[in-house]
Amino acid sequence: MPSGRARAARIPFVAANWKMHLTREAGVRLARDVVAAVGEVEAPEVVLCPPATSLDAVGRALQGTPVQLGAQTMHWEPQGAYTGEISAPMLVDLGCRAVILGHSERRQYFGERDEDVGRKVRAARGHGLTPIVCVGEGRGERESGETDAVISRQLTAAIAMLAPDQLPALVVAYEPVWAIGTGLTATGEEAARVAALIRAQFGAAAAGRVRVLYGGSVKPDNIGEFLEAPGIDGALVGGASLDAGAFSAIVRAAATAAR
Ligand code: 13P
Numbered sequence: 001m002p003s004g005r006a007r008a009a010r011i012p013f014v015a016a017n018w019k020m021h022l023t024r025e026a027g028v029r030l031a032r033d034v035v036a037a038v039g040e041v042e043a044p045e046v047v048l049c050p051p052a053t054s055l056d057a058v059g060r061a062l063q064g065t066p067v068q069l070g071a072q073t074m075h076w077e078p079q080g081a082y083t084g085e086i087s088a089p090m091l092v093d094l095g096c097r098a099v100i101l102g103h104s105e106r107r108q109y110f111g112e113r114d115e116d117v118g119r120k121v122r123a124a125r126g127h128g129l130t131p132i133v134c135v136g137e138g139r140g141e142r143e144s145g146e147t148d149a150v151i152s153r154q155l156t157a158a159i160a161m162l163a164p165d166q167l168p169a170l171v172v173a174y175e176p177v178w179a180i181g182t183g184l185t186a187t188g189e190e191a192a193r194v195a196a197l198i199r200a201q202f203g204a205a206a207a208g209r210v211r212v213l214y215g216g217s218v219k220p221d222n223i224g225e226f227l228e229a230p231g232i233d234g235a236l237v238g239g240a241s242l243d244a245g246a247f248s249a250i251v252r253a254a255a256t257a258a259r
Contacts, residue, residue: 012044012227012254013171013211013234015070015132016241017100020051027054030244031061037248039065044234044254047098047132048241052086059095070098070132073106076119078127088127098130100236102158104138104177114157122161125169132171132236133158134215135198139178147176148197155201167206171213172198173236179216181239186216188229195231220249227257 022030027050038046049070050058059069071094075085091099101124102117117133124131135154137147151174159167174194179185186194195212202210214226215236226232234254240246 009208010211010233012257013047013213014044014251014254015047015098015100015171015173015213015234015236016049016247017072017103017215017236017238018048018050018054018241019072019105019238021242022050022054024054024057027051027058028061030242031058031067033244034247035062035065035067037244038067038251041248041252041255044251046251049098049100049132055091055094055096063095068097069095070100070130071096072100072103074099074101074120074124074129076116076123078123088123088129091129092127096129098132098171099124100132100134100173102154103134104136104175104180108177114154117154118157118160121158121170125162125166130169130171131158132173132213134173134175134236136173136175136177136180136216142176142178147194151194151197152201155198159201164203164205167202168209170202170206171211173213173215174198175215175236177216181217183217185218185222185225186214188225188232191226191232192229195229199231218250220246220253223250223253227253 047068047070049072071091078087101120106112121131135151137150141150191214199207211233213234213236214232218235218237219240
């Protein structure tokens with residue numbers, strides 16, 4: 001089965017986006033519970049992305065474990081007069097390995113533009129962070145048949161400033177905005193179709209190596225459909241990642257799919 005072969009060449013990837021939830025103590029507790037539940041599972045790369053205030057504490061809790069630390073956003077400049085912002089070198093200093101960029105909530109509520117995402121992706125790669133680039137159409141865009149155009153536009157801008165050798169390390173999350181936090185999901189078939197569209201935007205050398213995730217109301221009982229979808233290598237999980245049991249069930253499903 002070609003999709004199985006293709007997936008076997010890429011390590012599955014499951015990321016937890018805690019969004020604006022949990023203070024340090026609760027975050028550390030959740031991180032420890034996740035490590036205890038998934039620590040022995042091989043294969044999927046697992047990244048926890050707590051809010052910035054908990055990065056240090058959660059990072060310490062993850063030290064010496066296979067579970068990685070990630071951030072939810074960052075600025076594109078390494079330092080400067082940008083009140084409230086955090087830079088890539090600061091995230092590296094905290095032990096972050098990855099950073100979510102261009103999440104639809106950043107685009108929708110904080111005015112993040114396509115070209116900003118491109119700058120951030122370039123800065124992240126430049127500092128050795130794995131960008132988890134989010135793309136996805138809104139409900140209105142989907143209903144008016146603009147899904148493919150929106151994905152192409154967002155992704156083109158996100159990778160525009162990268163050199164070809166920086167492309168394969170990217171992780172791209174397809175997160176339809178209408179599926180985030182709603183309990184609605186795309187079908188596996190739709191996710192596979194968009195994953196192919198995403199890969200087609202990378203050159204031949206990178207297309208087979210970029211990992212594409214599905215995100216939007218991922219739960220233990222629907223993750224199977226996405227892991228079976230050709231070209232989907234894992235998930236970006238919001239709500240369900242706040243529950244160690246649910247999140248680790250998703251990680252275990254990804255481990256099984258990798259075999
Ligand atoms: P939910 O899993 O809560 O729908 O959130 C998805 C998401 O936005 C992850 O980045």
